[in-house]
Amino acid sequence: MTLPEENSGGTAGNGGSHESLDSIIRKLVEGQPYAVLCTQGQGQPYGSLVAYAVTPDLASAVFATPRATRKFRLLSECDRVALLIDNRSRFPGRRGAGL
Secondary structure (H helix, E strand, C coil): CCECCCHHHHCCCCCCCCEEHHHHHHHHHCCCEEEEEEEEECCCEEEEEEEEEEECCCCCCCCCCCCCCCCHHHHHCCCCCEECCCCCCCCCCCCCCCC
């Protein structure tokens, strides 16, 4: 899959040609060691800051957490989660910039 440069935050850097989705995701996670893991439990949302890594094929994000945490319990109870990776700090002074 490819995305036009204007949809990828203008960082393609390849003369306006299309960039693969894998390349865009790699740029997002590169240099962003933390993410917010969003879970839910008992009708309540929870956000947890995690240090994460992605597998080489980008199929999975991994992180460590002790079994005795609420995070582990919520992940065990419900596999519907979101992982928020924020890279806006790489673009100071640009509103809405990313990727």
